[in-house]
Amino acid sequence: MTASTHVPYKPAALRAQPQLPTDPPSYVPPAPEVVPPAPRPVLEQAPVSAPVPPAQVATAPLKVMLEMRPALEGFAGIPQETRLLFRGLRMLDGVGVQGLLQHANIKLSRGTQPARAGKKALSAANKFNQYSRVIVSLGERPLKNVLLRQLEKLDDRFSTLSLLTTTMLRFPRLKLTDFEAEHFGDFVWRSMFAKTLPSSDFSKVTRGSFKVCTTSWRTMHKAGISSLNLSPRAVYPKLDTTGVDIFIAQTPYPARLTKGTSMVVRYHDAIPIFMPHLIPDKALHQATHMHALTENVRAGAYFACVSEATRQELLKIYPQAEPRAVTIHNMVSPHYVNEPASPERVAQIVRTRLYQHPGLVPEFVSLREQENFYGKHLAARPFRYLLAVSTIEPRKNHLRLLSGWEALKAKLMPDVRLVVVGTLGWDNDAVTKGFAPWIERGEVFCLNAVPASDLKVLYRHAAATVCPSLSEGFDYSGVESMASGGVVVASDIPAHREIYGDAAVFFDPYSTGSLVDALERTLCRADSETFQSELRRKGAEVATRYEPSRILPKWHALLQRVQRERR
Numbered sequence: 326m327t328a329s330t331h332v333p334y335k336p337a338a339l340r341a342q343p344q345l346p347t348d349p350p351s352y353v354p355p356a357p358e359v360v361p362p363a364p365r366p367v368l369e370q371a372p373v374s375a376p377v378p379p380a381q382v383a384t385a386p387l388k389v390m391l392e393m394r395p396a397l398e399g400f401a402g403i404p405q406e407t408r409l410l411f412r413g414l415r416m417l418d419g420v421g422v423q424g425l426l427q428h429a430n431i432k433l434s435r436g437t438q439p440a441r442a443g444k445k446a447l448s449a450a451n452k453f454n455q456y457s458r459v460i461v462s463l464g465e466r467p468l469k470n471v472l473l474r475q476l477e478k479l480d481d482r483f484s485t486l487s488l489l490t491t492t493m494l495r496f497p498r499l500k501l502t503d504f505e506a507e508h509f510g511d512f513v514w515r516s517m518f519a520k521t522l523p524s525s526d527f528s529k530v531t532r533g534s535f536k537v538c539t540t541s542w543r544t545m546h547k548a549g550i551s552s553l554n555l556s557p558r559a560v561y562p563k564l565d566t567t568g569v570d571i572f573i574a575q576t577p578y579p580a581r582l583t584k585g586t587s588m589v590v591r592y593h594d595a596i597p598i599f600m601p602h603l604i605p606d607k608a609l610h611q612a613t614h615m616h617a618l619t620e621n622v623r624a625g626a627y628f629a630c631v632s633e634a635t636r637q638e639l640l641k642i643y644p645q646a647e648p649r650a651v652t653i654h655n656m657v658s659p660h661y662v663n664e665p666a667s668p669e670r671v672a673q674i675v676r677t678r679l680y681q682h683p684g685l686v687p688e689f690v691s692l693r694e695q696e697n698f699y700g701k702h703l704a705a706r707p708f709r710y711l712l713a714v715s716t717i718e719p720r721k722n723h724l725r726l727l728s729g730w731e732a733l734k735a736k737l738m739p740d741v742r743l744v745v746v747g748t749l750g751w752d753n754d755a756v757t758k759g760f761a762p763w764i765e766r767g768e769v770f771c772l773n774a775v776p777a778s779d780l781k782v783l784y785r786h787a788a789a790t791v792c793p794s795l796s797e798g799f800d801y802s803g804v805e806s807m808a809s810g811g812v813v814v815a816s817d818i819p820a821h822r823e824i825y826g827d828a829a830v831f832f833d834p835y836s837t838g839s840l841v842d843a844l845e846r847t848l849c850r851a852d853s854e855t856f857q858s859e860l861r862r863k864g865a866e867v868a869t870r871y872e873p874s875r876i877l878p879k880w881h882a883l884l885q886r887v888q889r890e891r892r
Contacts, residue, residue, distance in 0.1 A: 386421040387888055388570045389414060393424040393535070394542055395575050396517040397463065399748055400774070401716055402655070402801050403593055406631070407575055408521040409656045410591070412530055413877050420884060423569070424517075426459070426504055427538040434458035436502035436537040452505070459504055459537055460512050488540060488548040488562055498563035498583065501536040521658050521777070538564065545579040546613040549620070559616040571887055573629075577617035581624065587891045588626040589883070590618075592650075594798030595638040596720065603720040603795070605751035622646050627887055629653045629880075631799040634819035653879045654824070655799045657871045660777035661784070663810035668786050670779075671710075672703040675744060680773035682749060684757050687765050702767025710742040710770075711844075712787035712811075714780065714802040715794065717757070717771075718750030722793040722816065722834055727759045729791075729840035734768075736841070737849045741788060746772045746780065784809035788848055792816060795834050799824060804871050807864030812857050814843050828863035 391414065396407040414422045426433065437455050440446055447455075506513045510531035518530050545562055552560040561579050566572055566586040573589045582588055597604055597614035604610045622643045628650040630636035636652050676699055679686055689695040711730055715721040723745070730743045743763070763769035775783070784790055790806035792815040803813045803825050815821040816834035830847050833839035847853060847860070869875065 386419055387884055388421050388423070388568060389573060389884065390423045390425055390536065390566065390569045390571070391573045392427070392575050392578065393517060394427045394429055396424075397428065400520055401748070402799060403575055405521045405658065405801060406591070406593075406655050408518050408530075409658060409873070410573070410880075411533065412518075412522060412526055413656060413873050413880065415529055415533060416873070417877060417881050417884075420881070421534075423534045423536055425501070425538060425572075426463075426535050427540075427542055428463060429542050431462065432541055432544070433537055433539045434462040435539055436504040438502060453508070456504055456509060460509065463516065485544050485547045485551060488544055489551045492548055492552065492560055492562045498565040499538060499540055499580070500565050501538055504535040504537050506531055506533060506535050521660075523659055542579065546617065549579050549616055550609075550612055553616075559620055561617070561620055570891065571884060574621075577614055577621050579613070579617045581620075585891075587887050588621060588624065589887060590621050590626050590628050592628045592630045592635055592639055592798075594631075594635050594796065595642060596796055596798075598642060599638065600720065600796055603718070603752075605718075618642070625649070627651075627883070629883060631655050632820045632823050634823055635798045637819075651879075651883055653883065654871055654876060655801065656873050656876045657801065657804050657808060657868065658777055659873075661781050661805045661808035661868075663785070663808065663865065664781075666782040666785055668707060670782050671708050671786050674775070674779045674782060675770050675772065676703060678746075678772040678775045678779065680749075680771040682771075682773075684761060685749075685764065685771040687767075698767060705740065708742070708786075709738065709740055709788050710744045712744050712746070712783055712790045712806075713793065714746040714784075714790065714805070715792075716747045716750040717745070717753045719752050720795050721747075721750075722795050723753075723756045724759060725834060725837060725840060726791055726793045727756070727763075728837040729793075729844060732837060732841045733844050733848075737845060738788075743769045744772065744783065744787070745769070746775050746783065748773055780805070781809040784811040787811055789814045789844065791840075791844075792821060792829075793834060793840070794818065794821075797821065803829060804868055807861075808868035810861055811864070812847060812860050813864065814840075814847055824867075826863070826867050828860060828867040830860070 391407070391411055393407060393411065395403045396411070398404045411422065411424060414420055435455065436459055437447060437452050510527070513531045513533075513535075514527055518526065522530065540562070549559040549561040561581055564572075564580040564582055566583040569583075569586045571587050571589055572578075572582055573591060575591050576593065577590055578588065597611050601607050601611040622645065626649065628636070628639060628646055630639060630650060630652050631654060633652045636650050639650055640647050687695075687698065689698065711726075711733075713721075713723070713726055717723055727743070730741070734741055745760070749757075760769050760771065764771065784806040787806070789812045790802060792800055792803045792813060794800060794816055796818060797820040800815075800820060803815055803821065806813050807825075807828055813825060813829040815825055815829045815831055817831040818834065821829065821831065830843045832843035847856065850856070
């Protein structure tokens with residue numbers, strides 16, 4: 326099948342039974358059965374759904390709108406999940422999917438209004454002009470001087486006050502406009518999907534339908550928080566979702582929906598509530614998460630939690646959400662497969678993907694000095710290294726990783742390097758200072774914007790991928806490593822135990838000694854080679870649990886359930 330052909334995907338589990346199962350109120354999907362390692366299925370080659378019974382032929386497709394805001398961001402977990410979920414929902418039989426274009430911080434230009442009787446239709450030139458303006462408005466606004474910064478702040482305050490006023494006075498809801506993606510495939514692909522999906526998915530996602538919300542997500546949140554000065558509880562603007570059956574938000578969403586539209590919140594974690602000391606803009610982030618979550622629960626939203634650990638955190642906060650909260654794990658990109666790759670590529674990847682940021686690469690006086698430095702420190706054969714893949718911020722526990730690596734290096738493996746892949750986040754001064762002397766010696770390498778085709782090579786050849794986080798909702802890096810044929814050592818937290826099963830070696834995230842013991846057991850004992858082989862075998866089994874063919878039936882069942890109960 327060519328990449329441009331769209332065949333609705335109906336999961337095998339659903340094809341096998343004509344009636345969808347009715348989930349009990351506290352439904353939690355059962356743990357998938359273990360299957361032997363096998364080539365990863367290619368969903369595009371799934372058989373076409375069997376003909377539906379005559380009584381169902383006239384049934385209109387379920388209309389789903391998915392919030393796409395995180396897809397405009399980088400390589401982190403929620404952006405990846407958004408891209409994969411849009412792709413997956415587009416493959417479900419009987420489901421029509423629209424993406425909602427909205428920026429976190431920037432007010433967007435309007436798209437086009439749906440054609441109305443008695444109103445002159447826009448010319449092709451005017452339509453394309455409006456769509457082009459939407460694309461331009463999604464770019465970051467330049468803030469080159471103090472005056473522009475102040476104007477930006479004034480505009481932000483005015484937008485928040487204006488939205489708050491219209492919300493409190495119950496003025497008309499926020500209208501959505503159309504964005505016809507057909508002629509803007511390059512923009513849609515490169516801005517939202519290319520960081521996660523293979524190029525074979527180009528037509529599948531760029532030919533989707535999109536709506537535009539001009540008001541920024543942050544302005545909607547701030548209007549809700551500001552309403553607390555006038556109301557005992559946060560009041561959020563209403564989003565015009567007329568004609569939409571189900572709206573899927575990627576975090577607690579700062580809006581009410583049009584009557585007739587159900588909300589499903591993709592709930593990733595409750596870290597802003599239980600660990601607010603580890604997040605950026607702590608007071609604002611905690612408040613926006615908590616109040617939007619409160620209103621989503623009050624409005625009867627459903628919650629698709631990325632792990633049972635996350636679901637249990639949600640239920641600690643709001644036990645009344647239990648009948649509408651289910652666990653549906655994340656899908657992992659089809660890029661990550663266990664296929665042969667020369668270890669010689671590792672040094673090339675490290676050299677070309679270095680994070681060019683002050684403090685994360687050595688300073689050189691000449692190009693020759695730079696080339697000599699990397700020629701020397703990347704020339705070791707074999708090039709042994711521990712790998713960590715995550716944003717550099719406090720929750721990810723890089724300081725514990727650094728301490729454990731230093732101890733392992735001093736005690737047992739003097740030649741082992743540390744390779745860290747991830748964008749600088751927040752509150753990272755202590756970590757970057759800890760890295761600095763080792764970066765200067767060519768022992769620690771920080772990489773950024775590593776595409777999946779390169780990252781799977783790093784996973785495969787790492788002595789171990791270390792996942793040291795203090796808290797997670799899912800954690801892609803361990804599963805991606807397992808799917809790529811790697812070995813995983815992970816912090817002993819509920820999400821890791823649930824997601825990785827018995828395919829990882831666990832350690833106390835607060836103990837350097839525990840991490841060193843886990844690394845020693847995995848890498849340095851007489852039976853380590855046999856032990857690693859067993860971890861890889863188990864990892865291959867675990868990784869299959871998060872393939873689209875295993876996850877999409879759960880989404881299909883949830884959407885059908887929400888639709889039944891919506892009626």
